[in-house]
Structures are given as C-alpha cells and as structure tokens.
Amino acid sequence: MTLKNILLLEDDDIDAMCVRRALKALNSNCKLDRAENGERGLEYLQDHVNKRPDLILLDINMPRMNGIEFLRHVKNNSTLRSIPIVILTTSELDIDCCSAFNLSVAGYMTKPIDYDQFVTIMNTIINYWSVSQLVRKDLIING
C-alpha cells in the first residue's frame, strides 16, 4: 500500500518547497497538492474534481483559518474525518500539541531548522503511512 496523494496545508512558500524537495529526495511517487490556508484546504477537500488525499500534512500557523480550526471542520465532517492528519509545525508548545491531539490528529512533528533532519522526518511519515491501513473513501465513519 503506497501513499498516492498528499494534501499539504502550508502558508510559507519555503516550508512548502521543503516538503516537495524532501519527497523528491526520497524518490517518492506521491502526488503533493498544496493549499495556503485552512479555507483553501476545505475548498480543495470539498471539490469533487480533486482526488481524496491519503494523508493531510497540516501546519498550525496559517492566516485566515489556522490549522486548529481546519482540524475542527474536518473532524466534524463525516466523510472527511477518516483521512489521517499529521501536524507539521514550528510550535513545540504543549498547548498546541494538546489541542491537536484532542482533535484526533494522527501525529505531531516539529519542523527542524536543519533540512536534512526534515528529510528524515518526512521519510518516517511516508514509510509509516505507506504501511498503515487507510480507510476506503466509501466508508463513512459515524459517531
């Protein structure tokens, strides 16, 4: 099972470049789509033209709708709720980590200053989610 589509929510262009570059360095065939903020992210998810992402990488600090709000919207939506979300962010603060896990994120990674370390982190994320089972899109989770 490989990851085919990743949706990245990231407002910083260079951070987004980092993710793209890291994926290339890891020889991943994964398709990466990017939204600049929570609002755009929701639009993307609700547009039927777009394939449903296998994984969402979410930055918490974004303008307009920030990461936590986006998270809330997605987890309240019965079709979208089952997509795993991994937080990729600068914030090491517990308060953000807590809110994120309280909203059922699958993982929380802090972005290192060092790009090479970042690649290692991305590698771990890709590997994990390639192995872990993903929910089929036609399954709607209730509750």
Added chain:
Amino acid sequence: MDNEAQNAETSTSIKELADFKYALDRHAIVAVTDRKGGILYANDKFCEISKYSLDELIGKNHRILNSKYHSEEFFRDLWQTIKSGNVWRGDIRNRAKDGSFYWVDTTIVPILDEDGAPDRYIAIRAVISERKRLEEENAQMIGDLKAANQELADFAYIISHDLKAPLRGISSLAGWLVDDYADKLDAAGKEKLSLMAARVARLNSLVDGILAYSRAGRNKEELILVDLNSLIRNTVDLLAVPENISIEISTPLPRIIMENYKAQQVFQNLISNAVKFMDKPIGQIKISAARDKEYWHFTVADNGPGIDSKYFDRVFELFQTLNARDVAESTGVGLSLVKKIIELYGGKVWVESEVDVKTVFHFTLPVAGSVMVNETLGGGLK
C-alpha cells in the same frame, strides 16, 4: 475567711480588672451592645475613631456605622454566629461620622444569661486601615504583574513562531543553493553560503536562549526530589563530551527538591561551557557538593583557559561573551540563565579562576529546597 480578708481579696480583683480595662482601652475600640445591636457602652477610643461623641452613640443601633461595603449575607452570617453563642472574628469596614471609612479587626463575644442565651455582646476592635490599604495595593500590583506575565508569555509564543520560520527558510535555501549549484559555485562561494548557514544556526540558538531565559522565571514545574548524581550522568550523556575531557563527580551529590528541568539547565550550562572552552589536551571537569549550614555549596571546576578576575561579574550578564562570538559559538545566555535560576531559589552564584589554570563556578542552593518565587504569581504558559 472573715469579712475583712474577703473585702481585701475583692479589692485586689477589682483593681486587676480595672488595670486590664485600662490596658485594653489603650489598644482597642470596645463596645457593649444589647441583643439587637443597640449600643450600651462605648470606650473613648470608639468615640475617637468613629468621630461620634458618647451621647451620639449610646442607645443608637450599631448599624449607624454601616459603610455599605459588606453584603447582607455577611451580616446575616455574623448575627447567626453570635446569636448561637459563638465568638465571631473578622474584618469590617465601618463609616465614621464624617463619612470616612476605617477597617477594624473585630471580635464579638456573646455574654450569656443563666439560660445560656446571649444577653449582650462585647465587641473588641483594632483599627487596621493602613494594613488593609497595603493589602489592596498588593492585590493591585499582583494583578498588574499577572497581566505583564501573560503579555510576556504571549510575546514569547510569537517569537518562537514568527522568528523561527524565516530562519528555517534561510537555512534551507542556503543548503539548497550549495546542493543545486555546486558545479557553478567556487570554494569562496560555498564558503560564504556555509557562513550564512552558521549564522542562522547561531540566531536560532539565540532565540532558544532568550526564550529559555524569559521562561525561567515564569514556568512553574512540579517540585520533585532530584537525584543530582543521575541528573549529571544524563546531562553528560546528552552533551557528547569529547574523549579527552573527563567529567568526575568528586563528592556524592545530594538529592534536593527542585524543578527537574531547571536543575538540568544549571548543570548543563556549566558543564557545556567547561567542555566548549577547554583548551588543554587532557581536560578535567570536577563537580562537588558540601553542606554549609542551611545551604548546599556546589562547585563545577575545570582546568580550562580561566577567566580574568576583572570579568568575574560580567560573565553572568545577559548576552555577554568574552570571545568574539565567531571564535566559540556562544550566545552569551547560558550563565545569565544559571544565575537567574539559582537566584530564583534563593541561592548565590559566583566564580573564581586563575588564567590558564582553572575556573571554579560556585553556587549555593538552600537545603530545604523551598521555592521563594511568590506563589501567587503563577502565570506563564505551563
């Protein structure tokens, strides 16, 4: 006993009581009221403080002194207590004849009749207006301090995000330039980019250092019994000390009550400094502790380059480094953080040194391990 002896005894008792009353009248406002609060007796001090004359008080209900500060419930509770024969103690704000207010520390004692029901009440009051004023001022200051603390916490939050993001960007870009344009860049070009990346790393350490320093006073962690021996061992492991430097605990270290993270920061900074500046082929770092009355006296000694005595105070100042920052990657925050933490715990820190021979950092921590930071400050992110 015959009449004469009895009379003598009675006179003595009366004299003693009169003495008591005299002394009491010097200190306290004294009043006697009937069952409903009507004033039966008031001493001179009562008149002096309330600014009413005795005539204006006798027969009136004590309610004339009500300053509308306390709630209905407050007085209901007071009356309930004394009506059931119990003593009531509390602070009351009263209103003097001229409309001014005064606070009194009040004790009301019910005097019971033969059936055990309160017949009258004796109230003894001490004026505490000044103390109350100070209490209010204090509360105000604490409120201001809490607000300032919160602002600082918010500020620190912003710094940790908004400063670090562009730093990350610059660092990544510098690396990518080298990777992607390696064939187009000569050695000088690559050198410049690597200097850029190093500057960014330093800036990042500085931001971390400032955050740690500002957090040290605000974050309150759990106080636990810290085993310093194992703490040092862990710290040394984390520091990746080079082979030629030995770190020795020369006397067994005590267990003290402290916030674990702060204890770590103290030793980590001192030890890493000793390692970083070591200039001898065989480096020796020794850590010891000795009991000095109610303090533990710790030393962290090294055989490194030493510090000139004229810099003994300066090394503890924020952002002060003794070498140009390029020579030894140093943010100048470490020692000031150590000083801040030690002083938070009521201890002292100082240095003694001989240039080219050795440096010894001394610090004390109280044995009781009590945190002297005002408990009411709280605040911070944690």
